[in-house]
Amino acid sequence: MVSVAAARKKLVRVCRECHRVVEGESCTICGSGNISTDWAGYLVIIDPQRSEVAKKMNISLPGRYALKVR
Numbered sequence: 001m002v003s004v005a006a007a008r009k010k011l012v013r014v015c016r017e018c019h020r021v022v023e024g025e026s027c028t029i030c031g032s033g034n035i036s037t038d039w040a041g042y043l044v045i046i047d048p049q050r051s052e053v054a055k056k057m058n059i060s061l062p063g064r065y066a067l068k069v070r
């Protein structure tokens with residue numbers, strides 16, 4: 001039996017192209033199938049226009065992102 005946190009982390013996949021958290025086999029934003037489970041830093045962007053982090057990462061849509069994707 002694995003812990004809930006570990007199981008959830010394993011299931012969370014992010015797009016290598018735009019760093020967005022992906023549910024499924026490909027990214028709904030950029031259409032990329034380049035998905036990684038090896039990431040760090042959970043980021044929730046609510047208002048990309050007002051977020052410095054979003055600007056730095058070229059994020060234009062609200063959502064969940066990973067700060068670093070390997």
Ligand SMILES: [Zn+2]
Binds near residue numbers: 015020032
């Ligand atoms: Zn993407």
